[in-house]
Amino acid sequence: MRRSTPKEAIPLRTFRWLRNEYLIYPILVALLVAYLILNGGFLSVFQIQSLITSTAPLILVGLGEAVVIISGGIDLSIGYMVSLTCVVVATSSPVLGTPLALAVGVVAGAVNGTLITRFRLSALVTTLATGSFFLGMALHILPTPGGVVPEWVSTVADGNMGPVPVAAILLAAVVAILGFILYRVPAGRYLFAVGDNLEGARQSGVVDAPIRIGAYAVAGLLAAVAGIFLAGQTSSGDPNIGTPFTLNAIVIAVLGGTSLAGGVGTVGGVVAAAFVLSVVSDIIFLTNASSYLQYIVSGGILVVVLGIGQGVRWIRRPTGQPSREKVADR
Amino acid sequence: MNVFLRAEGIQKRFGATLALKEGSINIATGRVHALLGENGAGKSTMMKVLAGHHRPDAGTVVVDSRAVGSFARWDTKTAMRMGIVAVYQELSLAPHLSVAENLFLGVEDRYFSQHNLIRPRSRVSAAKQILQSLDLEEIPVEVPVGDLSLALQQMVEVAKALARKPKLLLLDEATSSLPDEYVRKLFAVVDHLKKSHVAVVFISHRLDEIDQIADEATVFRDGINVGHADAPFDRGQLIKLMAGHEVDREINHVLAPAGQGEPIVRVSGLVLKESRPAIDVEICPGEIIGVAGLEGHGQQEFLLSLFGAHRPLAGRMTMKGRIVPRPTPWSMIARGVVLIPQSRKIEALHLDLSIRENIALMGIRGLSRWGVVNSRREIRQVKSYADRLAVRMNRLDDLANSLSGGNQQKLVFAKVLMTQPNVLLMIDPMRGVDVATKAALFEEIREMANAGRAIVIYSSDTSELVGVATRVLVFYEHHIVRTLSSPNITNGALVDAAFHAKGGDSAADVPLVTQ
Ligand SMILES: Nc1ncnc2c1ncn2[C@@H]1O[C@H](COP(=O)(O)OP(=O)(O)OP(=O)(O)O)[C@@H](O)[C@H]1O
Numbered sequence: 086m087r088r089s090t091p092k093e094a095i096p097l098r099t100f101r102w103l104r105n106e107y108l109i110y111p112i113l114v115a116l117l118v119a120y121l122i123l124n125g126g127f128l129s130v131f132q133i134q135s136l137i138t139s140t141a142p143l144i145l146v147g148l149g150e151a152v153v154i155i156s157g158g159i160d161l162s163i164g165y166m167v168s169l170t171c172v173v174v175a176t177s178s179p180v181l182g183t184p185l186a187l188a189v190g191v192v193a194g195a196v197n198g199t200l201i202t203r204f205r206l207s208a209l210v211t212t213l214a215t216g217s218f219f220l221g222m223a224l225h226i227l228p229t230p231g232g233v234v235p236e237w238v239s240t241v242a243d244g245n246m247g248p249v250p251v252a253a254i255l256l257a258a259v260v261a262i263l264g265f266i267l268y269r270v271p272a273g274r275y276l277f278a279v280g281d282n283l284e285g286a287r288q289s290g291v292v293d294a295p296i297r298i299g300a301y302a303v304a305g306l307l308a309a310v311a312g313i314f315l316a317g318q319t320s321s322g323d324p325n326i327g328t329p330f331t332l333n334a335i336v337i338a339v340l341g342g343t344s345l346a347g348g349v350g351t352v353g354g355v356v357a358a359a360f361v362l363s364v365v366s367d368i369i370f371l372t373n374a375s376s377y378l379q380y381i382v383s384g385g386i387l388v389v390v391l392g393i394g395q396g397v398r399w400i401r402r403p404t405g406q407p408s409r410e411k412v413a414d415r
Numbered sequence: 416m417n418v419f420l421r422a423e424g425i426q427k428r429f430g431a432t433l434a435l436k437e438g439s440i441n442i443a444t445g446r447v448h449a450l451l452g453e454n455g456a457g458k459s460t461m462m463k464v465l466a467g468h469h470r471p472d473a474g475t476v477v478v479d480s481r482a483v484g485s486f487a488r489w490d491t492k493t494a495m496r497m498g499i500v501a502v503y504q505e506l507s508l509a510p511h512l513s514v515a516e517n518l519f520l521g522v523e524d525r526y527f528s529q530h531n532l533i534r535p536r537s538r539v540s541a542a543k544q545i546l547q548s549l550d551l552e553e554i555p556v557e558v559p560v561g562d563l564s565l566a567l568q569q570m571v572e573v574a575k576a577l578a579r580k581p582k583l584l585l586l587d588e589a590t591s592s593l594p595d596e597y598v599r600k601l602f603a604v605v606d607h608l609k610k611s612h613v614a615v616v617f618i619s620h621r622l623d624e625i626d627q628i629a630d631e632a633t634v635f636r637d638g639i640n641v642g643h644a645d646a647p648f649d650r651g652q653l654i655k656l657m658a659g660h661e662v663d664r665e666i667n668h669v670l671a672p673a674g675q676g677e678p679i680v681r682v683s684g685l686v687l688k689e690s691r692p693a694i695d696v697e698i699c700p701g702e703i704i705g706v707a708g709l710e711g712h713g714q715q716e717f718l719l720s721l722f723g724a725h726r727p728l729a730g731r732m733t734m735k736g737r738i739v740p741r742p743t744p745w746s747m748i749a750r751g752v753v754l755i756p757q758s759r760k761i762e763a764l765h766l767d768l769s770i771r772e773n774i775a776l777m778g779i780r781g782l783s784r785w786g787v788v789n790s791r792r793e794i795r796q797v798k799s800y801a802d803r804l805a806v807r808m809n810r811l812d813d814l815a816n817s818l819s820g821g822n823q824q825k826l827v828f829a830k831v832l833m834t835q836p837n838v839l840l841m842i843d844p845m846r847g848v849d850v851a852t853k854a855a856l857f858e859e860i861r862e863m864a865n866a867g868r869a870i871v872i873y874s875s876d877t878s879e880l881v882g883v884a885t886r887v888l889v890f891y892e893h894h895i896v897r898t899l900s901s902p903n904i905t906n907g908a909l910v911d912a913a914f915h916a917k918g919g920d921s922a923a924d925v926p927l928v929t930q
């Protein structure tokens with residue numbers, strides 16, 4: 086009986102374009118225009134290619150995190166799963182490394198999901214703990230950056246097929262598959278239903294455990310793909326490479342319109358949000374500003390986007406009532 | 416007659432929906448004013464405007480002969496300062512806080528705080544005092560509100576409103592989840608308020624209650640005040656006003672054929688509580704079984720056990736002769752057994768998902784081919800069910816959150832009906848549904864029974880079972896003490912059976928279990 090906090094019906098539909106999920110597109114366009122201008126009015130093919138390849142890992146972890154958040158959970162271990170899988174690729178045999186890393190990601194995610202759903206542990210604490218465990222494993226396997234990454238992994242992560250980065254093709258495939266699962270398969274419906282109202286979903290015949298464990302496993306899988314990408318891009322394994330990704334993943338998911346309360350989110354919004362973050366860092370690089378500014382700006386964008394979304398609610402909100410934020414307590 | 420509040424030409428728009436076009440009402444002190452109308456007529460919206468929960472787009476409000484000039488500062492605090500307090504249709508208590516904490520939330524200073532510090536011990540005693548004055552001593556004041564039954568939570572809402580010392584109390588379907596005995600207690604409170612010159616606005620779809628308690632009634636249709644009447648009411652006229660046209664069937668008393676053939680479900684040795692006699696029931700195709708008795712005597716657990724959502728202490732269930740090993744909601748749904756749970760908000764609806772996703776949720780697998788949802792078929796089916804149940808909405812993609820209470824309830828109905836169940840279990844299925852729709856839904860239920868499906872209904876409003884049920888199981892202390900069958904199911908017999916469950920001797924009664 087925990088979900089009986091009052092929920093106020095806000096006619097978001099009329100203001101849909103102002104929800105973060107839609108707001109993010111004009112912001113992305115504006116930033117791209119700014120980038121273009123700062124760059125002297127044109128972008129080289131190389132710049133576009135490198136924008137895509139450098140954004141790829143962000144998109145992957147953002148999508149993974151979004152799936153978990155939609156299911157009503159949160160994953161604070163995602164960055165360390167990136168580190169762990171990155172290290173696994175760089176220290177295993179060239180043939181086995183990649184499949185092994187993918188398997189490690191899926192298992193790590195499934196462990197998170199199982200602990201949380203079967204043993205009813207708090208997602209926040211569980212993933213904080215497992216994250217520490219994954220980081221420890223990564224450092225144990227490879228204390229300092231190094232190792233060997235197979236050639237073909239670097240080609241996939243960094244190479245191009247004609248003008249098109251291989252990463253773009255891979256990302257398109259990931260987005261298509263994930264979109265298909267979320268919107269066209271019953272399990273996708275169940276994911277949203279479980280995240281919005283777990284008890285309601287159960288009473289509607291949804292078996293929630295596989296859905297929720299699956300969400301964490303998908304996050305683990307996507308983190309592994311990101312880890313392999315990073316290994317390919319840097320041609321080495323690095324146990325600390327994933328650390329900033331946890332926060333980035335959450336920022337991207339939320340920026341892309343995923344509700345921390347669960348049940349709400351889109352694939353397109355998350356992809357756009359990932360691009361917003363990396364365009365911001367490119368712009369900062371272009372203007373020769375301190376690279377620390379990147380953190381300040383991306384934090385600022387998050388507050389602005391959430392603020393505008395919330396401002397709309399504030400205006401439309403019935404007077405004298407608490408805003409509709411539910412507490413993400415799973 | 417002393418007018419406490421006059422509202423005129425109130426308008427309120429939500430996006431594309433004009434919820435109130437021309438809302439007006441005159442509320443007099445010391446009188447109970449019923450606000451009637453079909454689902455989505457704008458009753459709740461009107462009430463929320465009066466309570467300061469919504470700011471109207473246009474209109475005037477005069478309270479205590481002082482006009483509320485501009486609505487820019489119109490909020491719940493202002494309204495409360497003027498003595499206007501509301502109990503909303505959807506419960507709005509803080510589930511993790513205790514009863515006592517909830518009762519005085521925000522008004523601690525009026526009761527027991529000193530120098531802005533709360534004294535918990537005096538809060539407990541103040542809470543006990545209030546509950547006692549309402550004849551609700553059975554409610555423990557120190558447990559979290561979320562642990563109470565829905566009926567008790569509703570009573571706590573009422574007590575919370577009274578702790579604010581209202582001059583105008585707005586009750587939005589406060590009785591929709593209340594069993595008879597609590598309705599009686601609530602009415603005693605309302606009577607008392609009347610005597611102390613408090614004005615009460617009472618919204619309900621149960622016309623019997625309106626007859627019993629209201630002095631006058633205002634009818635809304637499509638956001639417009641379409642009429643007013645004084646007690647005693649002409650029910651036909653009220654219904655006609657609400658619907659806007661003649662309605663021939665209120666609830667027509669044609670019975671479905673009693674069960675026949677092999678039972679679909681057979682329950683044996685079901686024990687719901689330590690050292691209570693076991694329950695043995697057979698549910699046959701074509702039967703509409705009513706479940707009655709005092710609140711909290713095991714009726715809900717009985718239905719939930721059939722659905723696999725409650726684990727009884729002992730018992731065995733067979734379906735069509737085959738044992739059901741470990742019933743769970745999903746395995747029961749797969750077997751064609753579905754449930755309309757008691758609390759639509761907590762157990763059934765997904766308010767942040769669309770109307771379409773809500774209705775399709777249970778039947779989505781059936782709408783898929785090769786594991787992929789056939790969207791066109793889904794939309795067609797969802798639409799046909801929404802139309803059949805007259806869900807009042809703009810678009811299928813709107814959030815469930817934007818619907819009125821009664822229309823949200825219809826979503827739950829549509830969801831379970833879409834699975835074409837063999838056995839339909841319902842707990843208070845008509846909560847907040849308007850008179851005309853209720854009749855249509857009962858018609859639907861009867862047709863299902865005629866088509867050989869089985870139906871089990873528990874309703875906190877026992878009169879709903881009359882004329883619908885072919886058999887009624889009366890519960891007492893978590894077991895069945897009596898079974899009434901078709902011609903003997905009357906309101907009187909039901910109430911009698913519930914209250915005097917132990918020593919009944921009416922000839923019509925068939926004792927099922929002897930102690
Ligand atoms: N927050 C909201 N956002 C969008 N539409 C709304 C909102 N609140 C109410 N509506 C719409 O306004 C209309 C009136 O709703 P209201 O809740 O006042 O009906 P009601 O008379 O209380 O019905 P019921 O008997 O079902 O409770 C409905 O069509 C409803 O869909």
Ligand SMILES: [Mg+2]
Binds near residue numbers: 587
């Ligand atoms: Mg209402």
